[in-house]
Amino acid sequence: MYELLWFVGGALAYKSLSKLLKLYQLFALFQETQLNSIAMLKAVSEDVGSVMTIKHELLKEAEIPEEEREQMKQIDDMAQKIWQEASVKHIIKCTPSCFKSTVKFTNWNESVKYFDEITKNTFVPKNE
Numbered sequence: 001m002y003e004l005l006w007f008v009g010g011a012l013a014y015k016s017l018s019k020l021l022k023l024y025q026l027f028a029l030f031q032e033t034q035l036n037s038i039a040m041l042k043a044v045s046e047d048v049g050s051v052m053t054i055k056h057e058l059l060k061e062a063e064i065p066e067e068e069r070e071q072m073k074q075i076d077d078m079a080q081k082i083w084q085e086a087s088v089k090h091i092i093k094c095t096p097s098c099f100k101s102t103v104k105f106t107n108w109n110e111s112v113k114y115f116d117e118i119t120k121n122t123f124v125p126k127n128e
Contacts, residue, residue: 030099034091038115041087045080052076084108 055076059069088111095103105111 027102030102035115035118037091038111042112042115045084048080052080
């Protein structure tokens with residue numbers, strides 16, 4: 001009789017531990033995907049910023065009046081900020097409901113801060 005109890009207890013323990021490991025792996029995969037998404041958005045944002053800088057230098061060389069250049073710069077800056085916020089909102093919106101409580105940010109600045117905090121401990125610069 002005790003053998004049956006040990007067998008059933010072992011089977012239940014195996015099932016429980018198996019499910020816990022599966023949940024942990026899903027959570028780790030979600031966290032990694034989330035960090036990679038933020039990294040990609042940061043890279044795109046930096047590239048767009050560089051392109052805008054070049055654009056405004058070219059506008060200056062083309063002797064576009066200062067007020068027009070400033071107006072274009074304000075429009076470009078606003079468009080980039082709207083894109084950044086929309087990107088973060090889309091990440092949050094696409095997060096599965098079971099993981100929504102694990103999202104630690106609600107806007108662009110918080111997402112960048114979160115990314116920097118997580119990756120500063122894992123990033124090891126290469127020695128050149």
